[in-house]
Amino acid sequence: MLDDFLLRAALAGLAVAVAAGPLGAFVVWRRMAYFGEATAHAAVLGVALALGFEISIFAGTLATALAMALAVLHLSGRGMAVDTALGVLAHGALAFGLVAVSFLHGVRVDLTAYLFGDILAVNRGELAVIWAGALAVVALLLWRWNALLTVTVSDDLATAAGLDPARERLVLTLALALVVAVALQVVGALLIVALLIVPAAAARPLARSPEGMALAASGIxxxxxxxxxxxxxxxxxxxGPSIVVAATVLFGFSLLLPRQG
Amino acid sequence: MTDALIAAEGLAVSYGATPALHNVDFSVAPGEIVTLIGPNGSGKSTLVRALLGVVQPSAGRVTRRPGLRVGYVPQKLAVDARMPLTVARFLSLPVPQRGDEIAAMLARVGVAGLERRQMTGLSGGQFQRVLLARALLADPHLLILDEATQGLDQPGTAAFYELIAEVRRDTGAAILMVSHDLHVVMSASDRVVCLNGHVCCQGQPHVVTAAPEYRALFGLGTHGTMALYRHKHDHAHDACDHAAPEKEAADVG
Incomplete structure (x- = not known):
């Protein structure tokens, strides 16, 4: 049944949408767009390292995305001018990745596939990995849902309620790295953040609750x-770009709707 | 200090190289109403945040009674319009609450029927009461209010103080209230602590009698919920020169 490449592509897109919906809502609420960019761009470096050391692309991108996300988390925790630091890291990571790929002699790399995705080439094994990663993200977010929402509303309220904001930020960081690794083949490193932000932004006028917004974002x-x-x-x-175009068109329609809450 | 709910001993907090608090000894006993006053930048909020565990002390320590439940009403809270959040949902963060309990608590703090309203659509007074409802739903041993009457007018403040006094009566919770007003405090305060980087002085508030000049000052309808605090410093230095109107207050008190 999974022989049809179009069906596999559709299922891969669905998996990413399911995970990107709730995580994208947090990216919008917490203004983590640049954070997402830095993490996603680090994936290109991950691809280069994975090819160079001959390990799986998924493992390589997950590792570098996680390393980048943790570095950003650490920097922002130290009161750096976050915007500037993230800008440096986001574009620096991309440039380093592109240069690193060019050093790979003897390996023929189709860079476009990693920058803009190659969803139509997803095979069965990759589809399984994509769904496993997406479900892991959803499970992680569901497990910490109330704590994550509380920390997003206010660190101080969360601390007074006995939660540890640093720990919840780590959960979001891990989820972000996982989504980057999962979505790389679907929309590519340059458009992953679009898939996080655009559906969530389109979902905002439809929702009266955080849960409603997360679900609507997945649906969109x-x-x-x-x-x-x-x-x-x-x-x-x-x-990949066509998917983001479709999401952006849906966002355009959402602007015409009356706001529910 | 052994039976205190929460205590700071020799507490110092610095933000980078800037010291905010030094050598602060402070505690709240069960059932006590303590009002913390001090000028801007005197470290009131820093002390609260250190007690809550949000900021780490650079010296000294904070001890809490094991299992202490704290209800916290922050000075300000900006709920971002990008997050749709009804009052009922907000009250269930992070601990889910039953619908009837939410309704009863909203009625108690005087904003019945707001459950389905969005947090971003509330007025200043409604917002403060919803924050109070959230703190009370935690069934706290200690309720911490950081300038919770900010943005309320005098009758609003009086009603808020009345509500707080009622909460103490009904639940026996201790209350730590931070106020930026150096002289007018809640009359039900058992103790007023004046802070300016360290504890300047502490004592009991003066309940204002029926003197017409104070009626004029506080307005009508405050139901005796407000009182004056007379600063009496046992040491003299420049850091505490905010208490200049002391003489004035003493004349009447």
């Missing part, structure tokens, strides 16, 4: 994945 993400794949087939356009 799934719709965008399907619409993008359809458009990609119909107009012979690259699939």
């Amino acid at each position: 993400g799934a719709l965008a994945a399907m619409g993008g794949l359809w458009g990609s087939m119909q107009f012979d356009t690259p699939a």
